[in-house]
Amino acid sequence: MKMYTIPKEVESFIEKAEFGHFINNRYGGNMAKRYLEIINPANEDSLAKVPVAGSDEVDAAVSAARDAFKSPDWHDMSPDSREDLLHRLATLIEEKHETIAAILTLENGKLYAQAKSEVMSAARTFRFYAGWCTKMEGDLIDISLKQPQKKKNFTFLKREAVGVVVAIVPWNFPISIASWKLAPALAAGCTVVLKPSEVCPLSSIYMARLFEEAGFPRGVFNLVVGDGETGALLTTHKNVDKITFTGSTAVGKIIGKSAMENLTAVSLELGGKSPVIVFEDADLKLAAKSVAMGIFRNGGQVCVAGSRAYIQESIFESFLDMLKQEAESMNISDGFDPDADLGPLVSEAHLSRVCDYVEKADNQLRLKTGGHKQEGSGFYMQPTIFTAEDNNSVLASEEVFGPVLLAIPFSDMNHALSMANDSEYGLSSAVWTKDISKALECVHTLDAGWVFVNSIPRSDPNFPIGGNKLSGLGRELGKEGLYAYTKLKSVNIAY
Numbered sequence: 001m002k003m004y005t006i007p008k009e010v011e012s013f014i015e016k017a018e019f020g021h022f023i024n025n026r027y028g029g030n031m032a033k034r035y036l037e038i039i040n041p042a043n044e045d046s047l048a049k050v051p052v053a054g055s056d057e058v059d060a061a062v063s064a065a066r067d068a069f070k071s072p073d074w075h076d077m078s079p080d081s082r083e084d085l086l087h088r089l090a091t092l093i094e095e096k097h098e099t100i101a102a103i104l105t106l107e108n109g110k111l112y113a114q115a116k117s118e119v120m121s122a123a124r125t126f127r128f129y130a131g132w133c134t135k136m137e138g139d140l141i142d143i144s145l146k147q148p149q150k151k152k153n154f155t156f157l158k159r160e161a162v163g164v165v166v167a168i169v170p171w172n173f174p175i176s177i178a179s180w181k182l183a184p185a186l187a188a189g190c191t192v193v194l195k196p197s198e199v200c201p202l203s204s205i206y207m208a209r210l211f212e213e214a215g216f217p218r219g220v221f222n223l224v225v226g227d228g229e230t231g232a233l234l235t236t237h238k239n240v241d242k243i244t245f246t247g248s249t250a251v252g253k254i255i256g257k258s259a260m261e262n263l264t265a266v267s268l269e270l271g272g273k274s275p276v277i278v279f280e281d282a283d284l285k286l287a288a289k290s291v292a293m294g295i296f297r298n299g300g301q302v303c304v305a306g307s308r309a310y311i312q313e314s315i316f317e318s319f320l321d322m323l324k325q326e327a328e329s330m331n332i333s334d335g336f337d338p339d340a341d342l343g344p345l346v347s348e349a350h351l352s353r354v355c356d357y358v359e360k361a362d363n364q365l366r367l368k369t370g371g372h373k374q375e376g377s378g379f380y381m382q383p384t385i386f387t388a389e390d391n392n393s394v395l396a397s398e399e400v401f402g403p404v405l406l407a408i409p410f411s412d413m414n415h416a417l418s419m420a421n422d423s424e425y426g427l428s429s430a431v432w433t434k435d436i437s438k439a440l441e442c443v444h445t446l447d448a449g450w451v452f453v454n455s456i457p458r459s460d461p462n463f464p465i466g467g468n469k470l471s472g473l474g475r476e477l478g479k480e481g482l483y484a485y486t487k488l489k490s491v492n493i494a495y
Helices: 008-016 055-070 079-095 099-110 112-132 174-188 201-216 228-235 251-262 284-300 311-326 348-362 415-419 436-445 478-485
Strands: 021-023 026-028 037-041 046-051 139-141 153-161 164-168 191-195 221-223 242-246 265-269 274-278 304-314 366-369 384-387 404-410 431-432 486-495
Touching: 008 099, 008 201, 021 055, 021 201, 046 153, 046 201, 055 164, 055 191, 055 221, 055 228, 055 486, 079 099, 079 112, 079 174, 099 174, 099 201, 112 174, 139 274, 153 366, 164 174, 164 228, 164 304, 164 384, 174 191, 174 242, 174 478, 191 404, 201 221, 201 404, 242 251, 251 265, 251 311, 274 366, 274 415, 284 304, 284 311, 284 404, 304 311, 304 415, 311 384, 311 478, 348 384, 366 478, 404 415, 415 436, 431 436
Parallel strands: 164 191, 164 242, 191 221, 242 265, 274 304, 274 431, 304 404, 384 404
Antiparallel strands: 021 026, 021 221, 037 046, 139 153, 153 486, 366 384
């Protein structure tokens, strides 16, 4: 493995143990009652200890966000001034992207090149929504109310910021998914309390300082570190106007129930078991590389990963061989190794969970390749491919969130679509064919929030993402993602 020198700024950040909550533009939390240890998944070394926010810290963060939302410094700020702040933040993220990415690789294990790409993607998201600050729209409508003295109605719908937003983000893409929530919320004029994952909060903690450097008023952006107990304090808080959560369906259901207790608005981007359909007329070489990348990149720790591959019978065995070759050619190594194709999984607990799924599948299905964790230190897992005849297995129904692909043959398009839709999830999907009629029929029939034809599912700031069924509620990114942080005020003036 080629060696990589950790930037001095990263070492300094970790050595100073400058980890804590960021409330009212100040770091704190050194006197916490509980701490969480952050582990480097590549070598199992301890990176740092971070405080766990309790009720006092959560109350302080929500109160700071509420005060900032009411403050003229933010509430009455002109749209173009908010735009300038978001652009300045994007510039700072770009300038510090290597530092943030290095911290992200250390705590998460993902490839350094992919970490840099993620951070730069976040900067682009902030720039995209900076442009929307000056483009919020309402509507002028006609109504039929009869007014006395022959007066007329002047009626319009006005969009306003929803208020204080709690944003809870996962560990797999902690910086980019945070930007999906923070950028539109701030562009709309909301204030935010962010809770990063307890598994890898360090990159978010570092990034928090950039909000102050960019010039955001105190309390507009706040961050609290913690685990599930901290999340429960946030999602049940009575002074929160909106909850946005990305994570597992099980936790999303709990948050949804909590939100209803206070009638708090909620957006949920949850689990997936995304199908990929490969027809015999597809560009098979490109499809094989793409299907492999779609499930194995980031160790399969991707909510839109194509974990179910439905392959036409006539090409099933030959395409499987191509997938096997792609999987076995991947170099598994530390995320800082420039020759690495796969880094470690995020934690020992998650590696154990994935291995449990593989063990269950090994008793039911045919193993094509992989199926084992790598020996030595670190939480490494081989790219794994199983085959089955139908959907009647745990790998077809449950989200593994690891580098594990299930391949199933199909006879015709109706057979493929029936199996693809036979899931309680509906987040993403992909279709590989050169026949536009087949492609459009699949687009029409697939029950998923995303459908990609002849490409890998990837995000873009102007491309809404969200799931059907148990994959969530609402949409993020695009114009829809902005308006998710607004509320409508209906106004009628008699004149």
